[in-house]
Amino acid sequence: xxxxxxxxYRFGDIDDAGIAYYPxxxxxxxxxxxxxxxxxxxxxYPTVMQQQKLGLPTVRLEADFFAPxxxxxxxxxxxxxLRIGSSSVEFGFWATRGDDPRPLCRARVVTAxxxxxxxxxxxxxxxxxxxxxxxxxxxxxxxxxx
Amino acid sequence: xxxxxxxxYRFGDIDDAGIAYYPxxxxxxxxxxxxxxxxxxxxxYPTVMQQQKLGLPTVRLEADFFAPxxxxxxxxxxxxxLRIGSSSVEFGFWATRGDDPRPLCRARVVTAxxxxxxxxxxxxxxxxxxxxxxxxxxxxxxxxxx
Amino acid sequence: xxxxxxxxYRFGDIDDAGIAYYPxxxxxxxxxxxxxxxxxxxxxYPTVMQQQKLGLPTVRLEADFFAPxxxxxxxxxxxxxLRIGSSSVEFGFWATRGDDPRPLCRARVVTAxxxxxxxxxxxxxxxxxxxxxxxxxxxxxxxxxx
Amino acid sequence: xxxxxxxxYRFGDIDDAGIAYYPxxxxxxxxxxxxxxxxxxxxxYPTVMQQQKLGLPTVRLEADFFAPxxxxxxxxxxxxxLRIGSSSVEFGFWATRGDDPRPLCRARVVTAxxxxxxxxxxxxxxxxxxxxxxxxxxxxxxxxxx
Numbered sequence: 001x002x003x004x005x006x007x008x009y010r011f012g013d014i015d016d017a018g019i020a021y022y023p024x025x026x027x028x029x030x031x032x033x034x035x036x037x038x039x040x041x042x043x044x045y046p047t048v049m050q051q052q053k054l055g056l057p058t059v060r061l062e063a064d065f066f067a068p069x070x071x072x073x074x075x076x077x078x079x080x081x082l083r084i085g086s087s088s089v090e091f092g093f094w095a096t097r098g099d100d101p102r103p104l105c106r107a108r109v110v111t112a113x114x115x116x117x118x119x120x121x122x123x124x125x126x127x128x129x130x131x132x133x134x135x136x137x138x139x140x141x142x143x144x145x146x
Numbered sequence: 147x148x149x150x151x152x153x154x155y156r157f158g159d160i161d162d163a164g165i166a167y168y169p170x171x172x173x174x175x176x177x178x179x180x181x182x183x184x185x186x187x188x189x190x191y192p193t194v195m196q197q198q199k200l201g202l203p204t205v206r207l208e209a210d211f212f213a214p215x216x217x218x219x220x221x222x223x224x225x226x227x228l229r230i231g232s233s234s235v236e237f238g239f240w241a242t243r244g245d246d247p248r249p250l251c252r253a254r255v256v257t258a259x260x261x262x263x264x265x266x267x268x269x270x271x272x273x274x275x276x277x278x279x280x281x282x283x284x285x286x287x288x289x290x291x292x
Numbered sequence: 293x294x295x296x297x298x299x300x301y302r303f304g305d306i307d308d309a310g311i312a313y314y315p316x317x318x319x320x321x322x323x324x325x326x327x328x329x330x331x332x333x334x335x336x337y338p339t340v341m342q343q344q345k346l347g348l349p350t351v352r353l354e355a356d357f358f359a360p361x362x363x364x365x366x367x368x369x370x371x372x373x374l375r376i377g378s379s380s381v382e383f384g385f386w387a388t389r390g391d392d393p394r395p396l397c398r399a400r401v402v403t404a405x406x407x408x409x410x411x412x413x414x415x416x417x418x419x420x421x422x423x424x425x426x427x428x429x430x431x432x433x434x435x436x437x438x
Numbered sequence: 439x440x441x442x443x444x445x446x447y448r449f450g451d452i453d454d455a456g457i458a459y460y461p462x463x464x465x466x467x468x469x470x471x472x473x474x475x476x477x478x479x480x481x482x483y484p485t486v487m488q489q490q491k492l493g494l495p496t497v498r499l500e501a502d503f504f505a506p507x508x509x510x511x512x513x514x515x516x517x518x519x520l521r522i523g524s525s526s527v528e529f530g531f532w533a534t535r536g537d538d539p540r541p542l543c544r545a546r547v548v549t550a551x552x553x554x555x556x557x558x559x560x561x562x563x564x565x566x567x568x569x570x571x572x573x574x575x576x577x578x579x580x581x582x583x584x
Contacts, residue, residue: 011326011337012167012319014160017487017554021157022496023461023468027304030461034303045303046364049455057506058460063499068557072338116455119506156465157472157483163341163408168350169315169322173450176315180449191449192510195309204314207355214349214411218484262309265360304459306452313450 001134002141003036003079009069020069022105026061029093029107032077041131049116054125056089056111063107066146073097075104080137084129087113087121092142103143147280148287149182149225155215166215171251172207175239178223187277195262200271202235202257209253212292219243221250226283230275233259233267238288249289293426294433295328295371301361312361314397318353321385321399324369333423341408346417348381348403355399358438365389367396372429376421379405379413384434395435439572440579441474441517447507458507460543464499467531467545470515479569487554492563494527494549501545504584511535513542518575522567525551525559530580541581 013024037045048054069075075095083090094106113124159170183191194200215221221241229236240252259270305316329337340346361367367387375382386398405416451462475483486492507513513533521528532544551562 008323008326008330010319010323011163012169012322017157017493017495017557018164019495019557021465021468022499023464026461026464027302030304030459031300031302034300038300044364055455057455057457057503059503061460061499061501061503063501065495065497065499068495072336119457154469154472154476156469163347163349165349165411167322168353169318172315172318173313173448176313176450177446177448180446184446190510201309203309203311203357203360205357207314207353207357209353209355211349211351211353218482265311303455304461309449310456315450 002137003032003040003135004076005032005035005039006074006076007031009071009073009075011071014071018070022063022065025065025069025095025105026063026107028075028077028095029079029109032079032093033091036079036135040135052125053116054122054128055114055116055119057114057119058109059088059112060110061107063105065105066102067104069095069097069104079135080141081132081135082108082137082139082142084124084132084136087123089113089124089132092137094143102146104146106143108142148283149178149186149281150222151178151181151185152220152222153177155217155219155221157217160217164216168209168211171211171215171241172209172253174221174223174241175225175253175255178225178239179237182225182281186281198271199262200268200274201260201262201265203260203265204255205234205258206256207253209251211251212248213250215241215243215250225281226287227278227281228254228283228285228288230270230278230282233269235259235270235278238283240289248292250292252289254288294429295324295332295427296368297324297327297331298366298368299323301363301365301367303363306363310362314355314357317357317361317387317397318355318399320367320369320387321371321401324371324385325383328371328427332427344417345408346414346420347406347408347411349406349411350401351380351404352402353399355397357397358394359396361387361389361396371427372433373424373427374400374429374431374434376416376424376428379415381405381416381424384429386435393435394438396438398435400434440575441470441478441573442514443470443473443477444512444514445469447509447511447513449509452509456508460501460503463503463507463533463543464501464545466513466515466533467517467547470517470531471529474517474573478573490563491554492560492566493552493554493557495552495557496547497526497550498548499545501543503543504540505542507533507535507542517573518579519570519573520546520575520577520580522562522570522574525561527551527562527570530575532581540584542584544581546580
């Protein structure tokens, strides 16, 4: 199952070339990640971090930017889980515009499960492992080119 | 005494109109405030907040934007203290470009002294009151128009 | 008529004090402004700027920050038109949380109508004046304190 | 030759976990890139984009985040050129703190030379190829782990 959330690209998100500043595209991927917790998993990410002391900081990132995003675009940002490890989770994010299925950009994001008080690696709790399971996608579902 | 710090206006700081997005100008005023602590007062603001538990959040802001700032501009951002109260400090910020003394923008920022653990108002400690004193400027030094 | 849009306060929007960095709150007011164009007036702001060459940059701002906003908060951001001048528009923005009508913060924003090619002041077109009219509110509707 | 620029990590750059929000670290790498143009190559990037119509947007990015960056840190951000292609340039960026040579994070950034009016690929001009040459580093100089 793929989680999708549309974001309106904002006035202050544009760089001087008139297109999306790429750190902002990664910011929107993170927004999709936060909304996935709150709206798909049913537990807001702040609650997970503050009450369960579980964080999933990014340790590795690979991103491709295939086509420019402009002010006023409202891309759909998609999230799928590519791999669930013992203490890590790998996510695939990509963005599309309107009915065009070709990705504007994509990112493979490897996160580590950490304890929020120490920022040290911890095993991924089993209940989260199970709740992530429906969002697992195959590599062939993660678009590799435009 | 006026504290001045030059910042290079950044690629990702521009809005779709090709000029500075005004929340970003306020961000640079805050950067000047942080550098004032670290480089003029000699105690970084994180140290003040974390060790002395003193914070100065903004409670009121009045800003005027007189002329556009563009990508590649490197305005000088100026800070002066307009008033030191029992548990508040009022700052004047303004930006100029090159040798032109006319302000591009300015902001009057009223901060409240708070205890960082409770975010409740507390008296401004006397040692800080004394160390702020050399930066007090008169209203006539705070530029009111371009 | 008041235009309201709920925004989820984001992970990267928090400052080191664990509360909303105030330039980010002003950013969300601008997001509400952009959504008002697209969703209430029916013409996206980029279209207005690029095709009609009309821009409404902020020339003056007065803001009050009454109570902290934290990560995970999903405040409602409200927009009303306080005054329509010959070549300026004054907006009132404020944020509330949940059922509590008391404002978390507010901003009075004075914008100037400019021609986007020259950034020079121009008269506000009559059709926009008419379409703004339903959103005019009285000063007493713009919350002045918490 | 490695280009190095120290940036003070800012109040508004911290996420709710109290550490650097990773899109902000990528923003600082871009700031180092901008300063490299202005201060090492002697031509500001806005001039290159606006007058020579040359842009170098990021088309691929690989980043590793080895250790957290916190508010008040002032990491050194380093830039080296890993490869100069016919119409692309590959950069290596990494950050260190104080005298500790171990990287906090790093990013391999592949850029495409484009014409700013069309955003279409163009050959990298020879004069820029020559001026980039002194900053070419070997793969072994680009730190691969902490």
